[in-house]
Amino acid sequence: MGSTPQTQQELEALSAGDLRRLLSREGQSCRGCVEKDDFVKLAAETFGITLDGPREASPTPSIRSDWSEEHKSAANASKTGRSRSRSKQRSRSRSRGKARADSPPSKPSDFGVEILNITADDAAALTFGAGGRTTERIARVAEAEVELLDHELVLEVRGTELQRRRAIKYAGIVMKSRFGPHVIQEDSDDGDLTILSVPPDVVGYVQGQGGSVLRSIEEEWGTLMVFIDNDLSRAQRLAIFGSIRGRRGSELKVLSAVETKMSGYFNRVRAEVMNRDKGKDTTGTWGTDTMTFKDEGEISYALGKQGGTRKKLERSSGAIVQYVGMVACVSGSKPERCRVREYMKWLFQQLEGPVYVSGWEDREDCTVVDIPSDCIGYITGNRRATLGLMEEEWGTLMFFMNETDSGRSRERTERLAIFGPERPRRGSELKVMSGIETKSPGFFTRGIREKMSDRRGFDTDRMILRDDELSYALGKDGATRKKLELASGAILQYVGHAAFIAGTLKERKRCKDFLQWLLQQRRGSVTVGDVSRRDDVLEMKIPENCKGWVAGNRGSELRRMEMETGCFMFMANDTRGDERLLIFGVNAGTKMGHGGRRHAERMVNEMIDEKLRDDMNRRGRDSREPSPRRRYSRSP
Secondary structure (H helix, E strand, O other): OOOOOOOHHHHHHOOHHHHHHHHHHOOOOOOOOOOHHHHHHHHHHHHOOOOOOOOOOOOOOOOOOOOOOOOHHHHHHHHOOOOOOOOHHHHHHHHHHHHHHHOOOOOOOOOEEEEEEOOHHHHHHHHOOHHHOHHHHHHHHHOOEEEEEOOOOEEEEEEOHHHHHHHHHHHHHHHHHHHOOOOOOHHHOOOOEEEEEEOHHHHHHHHOHHHHHHHHHHHHHOOEEEEOOOOOOOOEEEEEEOOHHHHHHHHHHHHHHHHHHOOOHHHHHHHHHHHOOOOOOOOOOOEEEEEEOOOHHHHHHHHOHHHHHHHHHHHHHOOEEEEEOOEEEEEEOHHHHHHHHHHHHHHHHOOOOOEOOOOHHHOOOEEEEEEEHHHHHHHHOHHHHHHHHHHHHHOOEEEEEOOOOHHHHHHOEEEEEEEOOHHHHHHHHHHHHHHHHHHOOOOOOOOOOOEOOOOOOOEEEEEEOOHHHHHHHHOHHHHHHHHHHHHHOOEEEEEOOEEEEEEOHHHHHHHHHHHHHHHHHHHOOOEOOOOOOOOOEEEEOOOHHHHHHHHOHHHHHHHHHHHHHOOEEEEEEOOOOOEEEEEEOOOOOOOOOOOOHHHHHHHHHHHHHHHHHHHHHHHHHHHHOOOHHHHHHHOO
16 A cells, blocks of 8 residues: 555555555544545545546445455355455446345246045144244245135135145145154155154153254254154154254254263264265255364353354355364355355454464455454453344354554554454444444544445445434434334444444335334324335224234334234334325235234234123123113102
8 A cells, every 4th residue: 555546446446444544644633534435535535536427335335344345246246156346337237136136026827726535633733832933833844825714614725837836735734633643755855855863762851841842943944844854663764854954953953962861872863964965956056064072161152042143154155154072063065165264263263362364354154353352351241241132133153353554553543353244244243333333423434424335235324313203213222223223224323423224225225214104203194105015014094093012002003013023113104195004014814824024914913802892791790781872861
């Protein structure tokens, strides 16, 4: 960075931190510059460089950090199998591709509906379980739409031919399970089956009381698991149905439990397990790597409190990470397994001293944020508690990188590295920024301006809020912010008085709509016009005598339903002035499922029915009792 940039390409080759230092050297104030685009524009004005038309924003801008280089978009493209190219033409073609992904996908040619007539006992089996969510579990494993019409004793299955066949197969397994262990036929494997032998002495431990352990594994990995043998005197075969990732996650979880009770069993089946499904994923690189820990101290450190460190490695890398005895098993595509090895190496290097990741600028899984020295303790927390909570919330790996650099010492900042997928990294970064802004007001937001991006892919918009708007949009303990974030599908974080909204164009627009409607509620009734073209809303006409009952005292009932369903709900007028209830949310939900718009609709209908029944009962009682006026008229 010794010479002055002469062209736009030279400016864009520099990181945000390099540009900031370059401008400071020239005596130019960087006030209002937050993302790399801001620094590039200011540097171009300072050095008299003409920018070539509107440039696409960096796909993962790193605010106040040294990682925001333009060529990261090419690296991100390679992650999804696209060829690397920095040309604007290729960048625009990727944006158009993402635009199509945002629109409702067209249904496959073999998409159809099958109706299965069932008995009352079959319907009972399909509604049995935690919250009666068995049909949801079947739909999730088969990747189909499954709806149980219990009054008509009909099971409706929608999807492709393969999805329908799998869903009907899974429903049959569940319905027959009440007669005992299920018998697997030769045609039961549609490329969705793994069979694992479980020693008879630990079958009860693997099942748990009432099958609770198996159900928890199914819930975690989206699989269906049943024992298929009748002879309880020998090893029992456990059938695991689901995707390749779900089956391997469930299999390793069961093996970990078996190894806890029967040490050495994993070594007997290791070769079979490690070679299972090798190369059968969409990338053709699926496999399993292993690493043996030296002692209990190492595995305890790699496991973390309540398995927190293992889960962090798993979520940030995208691979499956499970410890079976003293062996760490890592399953996934080749890039995912490589990331786990690197993350594990850095994890143990922290025991020996500071860690620095050379070449982090060129990594597609890394964001680096500059942290003021006086805020490091605040961001880290006592015994790393605050950083740990952020890692758990977003599924990232975070640690401070130290390097001998006199220039950085003068700036009195430290580099915080955040590793993981793009969206979780951005969420972690904005969470850190919010904390720093609380401790050191103005560090990020001094001179900040609003920003609205038209990029269809992942990007960040900014809205400036007033003091009264901020407190209302935040809510008690941040409940309102979390509600809008969950309902919109975007990342919403308040950094000082700026609302940062990250996500795809559709998610960002939805979140901005929700935020604007929320703020309008402070001034009175809200008018929302025609919503028939939106795919994220349900409209409900509420009887006049039920509106107060459904809303609750100061909206308490609506808030309760929002918290339970993950939706954004409010009463709004249409263009004719007619009031109706709007239920917004990115998750459509299912007829009997938990969460989503249809769940909220079901809860509202239940409240309306309850109110109408109560009113009818009250009128019935009143008709049987003389009115006070008549009673008094009969008095002498």
